[in-house]
Amino acid sequence: MSTANVQNIKAEPLVELKNLSISFGGIKAVDNASMELMPGEVVGLLGHNGAGKSTLIKILSGAYKRDDGEIFIDGEKATINNPRDAKAYGIETIYQTLAVADNVDAAANLYLGRELQTSWGTLDDVAMEAEARKVMGRLNPNFQRFKEPVKKLSGGQRQSVAIARAILFNARILIMDEPTAALGPQETAQVAELIHQLKKEGIGIFLISHDIHDVFDLADRVTVMKNGQIVGHAKTEDVTKDEVLGMIILGKCPTKAIPGPGAMEESD
Amino acid sequence: MYDKFTRDSAVSDKPANQGAALDENEGAFTRFLRATEIDARLLGMIGALLIIWIGFHLYGHFVNGFAAFLKPRNLWNLTVQTSSIGVMATGMVLVIVTRHIDLSVGSVLGFCAMFMAIMQVWVLPDILGLGHPMIWVIAVLCGILMGTLIGAFHGYLIAYLQIPAFIVTLGGLLVWRGAAFLLARGETIPLDDENFTKLGGGPYGAIGETASWIVGGLACAGILFSIWHSRRQRLRFQFPTKPMWAEILLAVVGCGLAIGFVTLVNSHPWPKGIVKREIAAGNIDPNGDLFISHGFAIPVLILLAVGIAMTFLATRTRFGRYVFAIGGNPEAAELAGINVKWVTLKIFALMGALTGLAAVIASARLNSATNALGTFDELYVIAAAVIGGTSLAGGLGTIYGAILGAVVMQSLQTGMVLIGFDAAIQQMVVGIVLVLAVFLDTLYRRRSD
Numbered sequence: 001m002s003t004a005n006v007q008n009i010k011a012e013p014l015v016e017l018k019n020l021s022i023s024f025g026g027i028k029a030v031d032n033a034s035m036e037l038m039p040g041e042v043v044g045l046l047g048h049n050g051a052g053k054s055t056l057i058k059i060l061s062g063a064y065k066r067d068d069g070e071i072f073i074d075g076e077k078a079t080i081n082n083p084r085d086a087k088a089y090g091i092e093t094i095y096q097t098l099a100v101a102d103n104v105d106a107a108a109n110l111y112l113g114r115e116l117q118t119s120w121g122t123l124d125d126v127a128m129e130a131e132a133r134k135v136m137g138r139l140n141p142n143f144q145r146f147k148e149p150v151k152k153l154s155g156g157q158r159q160s161v162a163i164a165r166a167i168l169f170n171a172r173i174l175i176m177d178e179p180t181a182a183l184g185p186q187e188t189a190q191v192a193e194l195i196h197q198l199k200k201e202g203i204g205i206f207l208i209s210h211d212i213h214d215v216f217d218l219a220d221r222v223t224v225m226k227n228g229q230i231v232g233h234a235k236t237e238d239v240t241k242d243e244v245l246g247m248i249i250l251g252k253c254p255t256k257a258i259p260g261p262g263a264m265e266e267s268d
Numbered sequence: 269m270y271d272k273f274t275r276d277s278a279v280s281d282k283p284a285n286q287g288a289a290l291d292e293n294e295g296a297f298t299r300f301l302r303a304t305e306i307d308a309r310l311l312g313m314i315g316a317l318l319i320i321w322i323g324f325h326l327y328g329h330f331v332n333g334f335a336a337f338l339k340p341r342n343l344w345n346l347t348v349q350t351s352s353i354g355v356m357a358t359g360m361v362l363v364i365v366t367r368h369i370d371l372s373v374g375s376v377l378g379f380c381a382m383f384m385a386i387m388q389v390w391v392l393p394d395i396l397g398l399g400h401p402m403i404w405v406i407a408v409l410c411g412i413l414m415g416t417l418i419g420a421f422h423g424y425l426i427a428y429l430q431i432p433a434f435i436v437t438l439g440g441l442l443v444w445r446g447a448a449f450l451l452a453r454g455e456t457i458p459l460d461d462e463n464f465t466k467l468g469g470g471p472y473g474a475i476g477e478t479a480s481w482i483v484g485g486l487a488c489a490g491i492l493f494s495i496w497h498s499r500r501q502r503l504r505f506q507f508p509t510k511p512m513w514a515e516i517l518l519a520v521v522g523c524g525l526a527i528g529f530v531t532l533v534n535s536h537p538w539p540k541g542i543v544k545r546e547i548a549a550g551n552i553d554p555n556g557d558l559f560i561s562h563g564f565a566i567p568v569l570i571l572l573a574v575g576i577a578m579t580f581l582a583t584r585t586r587f588g589r590y591v592f593a594i595g596g597n598p599e600a601a602e603l604a605g606i607n608v609k610w611v612t613l614k615i616f617a618l619m620g621a622l623t624g625l626a627a628v629i630a631s632a633r634l635n636s637a638t639n640a641l642g643t644f645d646e647l648y649v650i651a652a653a654v655i656g657g658t659s660l661a662g663g664l665g666t667i668y669g670a671i672l673g674a675v676v677m678q679s680l681q682t683g684m685v686l687i688g689f690d691a692a693i694q695q696m697v698v699g700i701v702l703v704l705a706v707f708l709d710t711l712y713r714r715r716s717d
Contacts, residue, residue, distance in 0.1 A: 063603055084605040099603045103596035103663035104589070112593055113605035115586050122584040126505050165604075 012075050014039045014204040015173055020059055020069035029055045031228040032069075032261050037173065037204040042195060044219030044236070045208045046248055052228040053208045054096060057175050060206075061093040062086035073173075084113075090172035094162050094179050096208075102151040106143075107132035109150055110165045135164045139190065155182035163191065167198065174198060177208045192218060212241055212248075226251045229262025303514040309657050309712065313672050317679065324683035336686050344536040344562060346675070346682055348469040348633070351567035352377075352626040353645065354674035357652035358578040359622035361670045362615050364653055365595040367662035368426065368433035370616070372440030373623045373649050376418050377642030379444040380627035384411035385457035385637035388464065404464035412624035418444065419620015423613035433616075441646065449639050456638045459631060468632030469565035471538045480563035484530035491522035533568075534561040567629045571671065574622065579667040591615060595663035651698070652677050655705040659713070677701075 013036040022030045030052045037043050045053045058064045060071065062083040071078045073089050080086050086093070100109045107129040116124040116131070129146055136143045140160040150158055159182045166174055176195075180188045195205060195218050209215050215222055216236055224231040224247040231247045234257035243254040253263040301308055321337060329335035336342055356373050363370045388407040396403055418440075425436045459465060466473035475483070495515055502509045510518075538546075538560040546552045552560070582588035590611045594601040602608045626645075631637045656673030658665030680701060684694045 061603075082605075083603050084607070087605050093603070095603060097599075099597070099600035101593035101596035101600050101604075101663075104592055108589060108593070112589075112601070115589060117586070122580075123586065123589060126501050126507075129507070130505050 013037060013072075014041075014074065015060070016072040016075075017056070017060065018070045018072065020056065020066050020071070022055060022059060022064055022067050028228050030059065030066075033225070033228075033230050034069075034260070035223050035230065035233065037206060039172075039204050040199050040202045041221065042199055042205045042207055042219045044215030044222040045206055045225065046210075046212065046215060046222055046244065047225035047231075048248060049210075051225040051248075053225050054177055055228075056225070057093070057177060057206055057208060060086065060173075061091055061175055063093075087113075087169075090170070091175065092166035092169065092171035092173070093175040094166045094177060096177040096181065100150050100158060100161055100165075103149050105149055106136065106146050106153075106161050106164075109161050110135070110168055112165070114169065131168070132164070135168050136160065139164050139167075139194065140187070156184060156187045159183055159187070163194070167194070171203060173204050173206075175206045175208075178210070179207070180209075180211075180214060188214075212244060216241060216244075223260075224248055226262050230260030231262045231264075232257040232259045234258070303511050304518055305510060305514075306518075307666075310669070310672075313656070313669065313676070317672065317676055320676065320679050320683060324679075324687060328687050332687060337683055340532055340536040342682065342686065344533055344565070346678055347533070347568045348565045349682060350671075350674050350678040351469075351565075351571040352630045352633070353648050353652055353678065354571045354671045355574050355622050355626045355629065356619075356645065356649040357656070357670040357674045358574055358667050359615075359619040360649050360653040361578075361656070361658050361665040361667055362582065362591050363433075363619050364650070364658045364660060365591055365662060365665045366612060366615055367595060367598070368612070368615070369650065370422070370433065370437045370619050371646050371650075372418075372422065372437040372444060373619065373626075374642040374645035374647075375441050375444035375448065376415060376620060376623045377627045377630060377645055378639065379418070379448040379451070380411045380415045380624045381631035381637040381641045382448045382451045382457070382639070383414050384408065384627065385459055385631060386451060387411070388459060388461065389457055401463075404461045407464070408467075408628050411627055412621055415620040415622070415624025415627065416617050417620070419623065420613060420617035422620070423616030426616065427609035427612035445643075448641075452637075452639070454639050456636050458636045460635065465632050465635050467566055467570070467628055468630070468634070469567045470633075471542050471562060473567070473632070474533075474562040474565045475569070476563045477534050477561040478563075480530050480534055480561070483564055483569070484526050487526040488523040491526065492519055495519050495522075530564075533564050536562045538562065567633065570625070570629060574625070575667055575671050582667055587611070587614065592663060597663075647702075648674075648677050648698075651702045651705075654702065654709070657709065659709070660706070 015037040016034075017036070018034050020030055020033045021028065033052070033056055035043070035045075045057065047053045055064060059066045060080070062080045062085050065081060071080055078085075078089055080089070080091075083093075101112060104112075107125065110132050111128050116128050118124045132146060136146075140157065143157060143160060145153060145157070150161060153161070159179070163176075163179060166176075180191050183191065195207070198205060207215060207219055219236055221233060221235050222239070222244060223233045224244065226248065231251045232253040234244070234247075234254065238256040239254055243257075246252045246254070247257070251262055251264040253259040300306075301311075325335045325337040328337060356377070360370060360373070384407045387410050388403055392403045392406060393400070396406075422433075422436050422440055425431050426433045462472070495518060499509055499515060509515075543552065543558055543560060547554045552558070582591065590601065590606050593604070593606065594608055594611060598608060627642070630641055634641065652673035653665065653670045654660065654673070655676050656666065656669030656671070658670060677698065680698060681694065684697060689697070
């Protein structure tokens with residue numbers, strides 16, 4: 001029964017990106033990229049600076065509007081034209097730049113755009129702060145500075161705020177763009193723990209990272225991009241780190257990976 | 269002044285690495301600020317205001333042999349003169365907080381005033397009949413609506429067509445001044461509707477002694493309620509509360525200020541001429557008490573109401589939260605799903621509505637709409653917001669600060685008139701004060717970061 005159930009879920013991808021393209025001033029930042037994400041799966045998206053990882057993912061999160069291609073969510077065609085649309089589909093994003101409003105406090109940032117209101121239609125700050133204390137307790141139990149503007153927090157604390165905001169609203173699809181970039185070892189471990197936990201809850205996660213070790217520890221599959229094109233997809237258990245490095249640097253697809261349009265032509 | 273405060277806190281920061289000794293060594297003043305949660309800037313501004321007031325009073329006393337500044341009559345006039353600028357400054361806070369600027373408010377004020385005057389004198393009497401009691405009401409509503417539409421149009425150009433606010437409103441500065449001239453071909457339109465001119469203050473446009481005490485009583489009740497409510501909320505969620513002495517002190521000071529303000533406006537009596545006229549008309553008993561208090565002027569009450577409403581809007585509603593979030597990080601706000609363009613348009617529309625309201629006060633005070641009404645107001649309004657602590661870099665500002673800033677600007681202005689400074693010197697002083705205020709503000713922020 002449960003196996004059948006799992007297979008059933010596996011049958012339909014949570015997200016399917018089909019032939020997405022976007023260009024800025026004649027440069028194709030993302031060129032005909034396709035990938036998919038299953039429920040409870042972590043897909044690592046790897047590539048050089050400027051390979052198009054963040055741009056591809058920003059199309060999904062609604063920050064950029066694609067020139068071409070389609071997005072399917074639960075098998076149905078999705079219309080995502082701005083961040084609000086994406087959130088309506090349960091897509092939450094943790095941006096590399098953190099994207100927090102520096103001048104307001106942690107609770108205000110967590111609920112930005114989705115504030116809790118009293119029956120009078122005013123902001124329910126106390127309730128928001130109480131909820132914020134709960135979710136931050138889960139992520140970063142030492143965090144106490146709820147009343148201070150986010151500007152005054154450390155890099156790690158700001159990162160926790162950004163992550164907490166993404167998981168607060170029962171996301172189904174989570175995009176993490178360099179989530180551990182500003183974190184120390186202990187906080188990185190907490191994020192890893194969190195990713196495992198979210199995975200169990202059936203949330204699909206796109207993990208973008210420079211750090212190939214991070215990705216190998218956390219991801220089920222990797223997708224590599226180069227010059228805006230997808231080099232290939234592979235299960236992390238099927239490939240070695242060296243092979244993935246080859247994909248990143250040379251665009252050379254190992255035999256066990258599924259090549260994409262950006263894969264280097266075999267020379268033999 | 270700001271300087272002194274920051275130095276205090278700098279001193280108290282030093283023993284930070286001594287751990288537990290921190291609280292003991294903290295300056296008494298810093299501890300006081302922390303306990304009461306009073307903003308040091310607010311105290312600085314009040315201090316500056318007192319220095320300006322006492323300075324002008326003493327200057328008048330020693331140099332001119334006639335000290336007039338700290339007299340009920342002058343202070344009462346000061347409150348009335350502040351109203352129009354103050355109303356607009358509350359809106360300018362939101363505009364500047366979102367990193368925009370509105371240079372057009374003076375011209376829009378002139379245009380709205382002219383539009384209202386035409387409605388009131390030329391258009392509505394033809395439709396409703398001369399002397400119809402609703403004429404002024406409809407005219408006022410039309411004026412505020414016109415301001416809102418103009419503001420929304422500016423907001424549309426800024427948010428959706430991505431033209432910088434500086435340019436849009438600089439254009440507006442010229443366009444609406446010119447339009448005001450064209451509307452009435454440069455004529456001055458006198459306004460003599462009694463009910464309308466009451467909105468500008470004056471002996472008849474004030475609410476009298478008893479009503480003023482009622483307003484004062486309500487204010488005290490409101491202050492006590494908000495202190496009690498905030499304490500109860502904090503206790504409910506077990507957040508730290510202020511010490512009891514600080515709560516009581518805030519209550520006493522708040523109510524004291526309210527009562528003092530009422531006493532002040534009640535100690536400015538009607539001029540003798542008006543009292544005589546009223547006696548002649550049989551409205552006042554000549555054998556009774558001929559000290560008839562003005563009480564609060566209506567425009568001052570309008571400003572107070574606007575101040576409360578705008579503070580509520582800025583701090584207790586989603587709209588206000590979005591305004592500050594956009595000011596802090598526009599990109600983050602957009603990514604968080606806030607419709608930044610729509611909020612921007614609404615901010616400018618609100619600025620326009622407040623400008624329309626200010627036009628009501630300004631033209632009612634003059635009993636006429638002139639082509640030049642509101643000239644240079646944009647500078648005073650921006651100065652009031654900035655002196656009141658609104659950061660031109662965006663994200664920071666308070667409504668009460670802007671109103672206090674407006675009082676500071678107006679105090680300088682009236683003070684210099686009272687002691688007989690030339691108009692040229694007045695302009696120079698106002699300009700220098702503005703630059704100085706921004707400099708002190710930059711200094712304050714750099715040290716507190």
